[in-house]
Amino acid sequence: MTDNDPTEPTTERTRVRRAADRGRYDTETVHSILDDEQVAHVGFVVDGSPVVIPMLYGRDGGDLWLHGSVASRLVRRLSEGVEVCVEVTIVDAYVMARSAFHHSMNYRSVVVFGTAELVTDDDEKLHGLRAITDHLAPGRWDEVRGPDRRELRQTAVLRLRIDEVSAKVRGHGVVDDEEDLGLDVWAGLVPIARTLGAPVPDGDLAPDVVMSPSIVALVESSGN
Template sequence: MDAETQALPRDARHRVDRTRARARYDRASVHAILDAGMIAHVAFSVAGQPFVIPMLYARDGETIVLHGSIASRLMGELADGVPACLGVTHLDGLVLARSHFDHSVNYRSVVVFGRARAVGDADEKAAALSRFVDALIPGRAAESRAADRNELAATQVLRLVIEDASAKIRSGGVKGNPADLALPHWAGVVPMRTHYAAPQPEAGLADASLPPSVRGLLAANEAIA
């Protein structure tokens, strides 16, 4: 058992009990995995009925920015501060073993516990949406129009405070049964990457040249190809 896990009480809601060596509790690991993602699954319960909603998100310091329609009942429940749990996972590779039992995947995941609060101040809401856009693609907020008064009024913006969080990471190769080494089956890792395709400009653009944010995204995409 590692020191960080050992320091957590057994009933800590974010304690990882299975494959503890893969657990990380430091904020740097948690933030890095959150920052690399765009989609989170947000779970909470209303009157005994559990819900899980896939949502775009952005980390902003020790909070996670979520947004949706002001008319959404579930967004309203979250805004009331019910206990919530948010999960993000990245798949990094298929781990193919000689046995069915030892097949796996390499991954990075985070589970966050906290409560959300509604952002009511118009300036704070506009800043949160700007941060949201820049989380999708850095620099994009400055290249596009900010939300107007009507759009802000129609949008529910939430900040979910990161109260507790744990990361879990699996990397490396096959961890199989030594008795299987003589079997004639191929084993190894097939890495997985996310790549962006060629941008498709909207019809009727006066200037179809790519903005800096998109050029930067494509450059980063080429660097990891």
């Protein structure tokens, strides 16, 4: 994104056309959606056919970080500098209307286009892996054993600039046709939230190991 105008896309293919009023192009909206979700849906083309895989990711400034095993066919393909489309979506509510036609969802989604770049410098790789690990639970990276040389060699780290990007947000109530408002059908929103349960300690955990601050904070921040 070259500026912070929430109403103008940087390229034509990122322009939200259907329900154009739902389009958002400002950095703040894009980053907040990326920061609220953990799984990205990464699309790329293999032999002319589309492939979509779910991947963990991290964000650091204007960079989106992905990683995977260097032995993975798909990560190898991504490493060769192919175009990707990364989509991230959070569903906030079911929109239950009086008519089938007006059923919908409240959601926040981001779509990033670009070419994922293979990171080869070890310090940069560690930087990306920190972003991915801390995206799961802020502060986690500093609590755990970092990658050794063998693990680092086995891990491919990819960086995607968050430049060609758009967000789409639906965040309002039911929109039914005027003539349906009197129907004897319940209509409204059913809110959806992702909630975290009580952490389950690994069976091999020594009895005196206390829960890490990052995990405590993560569970607390989810409202549980």
